[in-house]
Amino acid sequence: MAHVREERELIAATIDAYLGAIEAQAELYTFLMRADIAGVHHLINGAMQTVSSGLSRVIGDRLRALGLDAGPAEPWAVGIVGLVQATGDWWMRHQRPMSREALTGYLTTLLWQGIEGVKRSADLPPLGVLHDA
Numbered sequence: 001m002a003h004v005r006e007e008r009e010l011i012a013a014t015i016d017a018y019l020g021a022i023e024a025q026a027e028l029y030t031f032l033m034r035a036d037i038a039g040v041h042h043l044i045n046g047a048m049q050t051v052s053s054g055l056s057r058v059i060g061d062r063l064r065a066l067g068l069d070a071g072p073a074e075p076w077a078v079g080i081v082g083l084v085q086a087t088g089d090w091w092m093r094h095q096r097p098m099s100r101e102a103l104t105g106y107l108t109t110l111l112w113q114g115i116e117g118v119k120r121s122a123d124l125p126p127l128g129v130l131h132d133a
Contacts, residue, residue, distance in 0.1 A: 007062075008108065008112050011108050011111055011112055012104055012105070012108040015084055015104045015107050015108055015111075016100065016101075016104040018084055018085075018088060019088055019091070019100045019103060019104060020100060022088050022092055023092075023096065023100055026092065029092060030092065032044065033089060033092075048081050048082075048085060051081050052074075052077045052078045052080075052081045053077070055077035055080060055081065056073045056074045056076075056077035056078075057073075059072075059073040059076055059077055060073035060074075080111060083107070083110075083111075084107060087103070087107060091103055
């Protein structure tokens with residue numbers, strides 16, 4: 001079970017690091033996200049793509065280690081990065097209506113339950129297969 005705890009804690013630490021960074025640099029974050037300066041959004045999108053690519057490799061490796069198809073790794077990585085970024089943006093625009101710790105916990109639970117759901121579904125027998133009772 002220690003390995004499972006480490007995976008969940010890694011998700012939480014990653015989310016918390018992102019939220020902590022935008023919270024610590026709130027004025028810069030707000031300026032960059034609202035700026036209409038040539039190249040700023042391209043730079044932000046490039047950074048998001050870099051993070052998504054790295055996360056995709058990690059997810060793909062974990063799926064393969066579980067004996068699962070790694071095909072969903074890239075869209076899941078893009079979705080995770082987008083979810084955390086969009087939620088962080090909401091959090092900042094609304095003057096952080098909840099603590100960073102609470103938001104980190106909520107996002108971690110949402111993402112972790114999704115990961116656990118994939119693991120659980122992999123343990124199900126194929127559809128249409130009947131087992132002797």
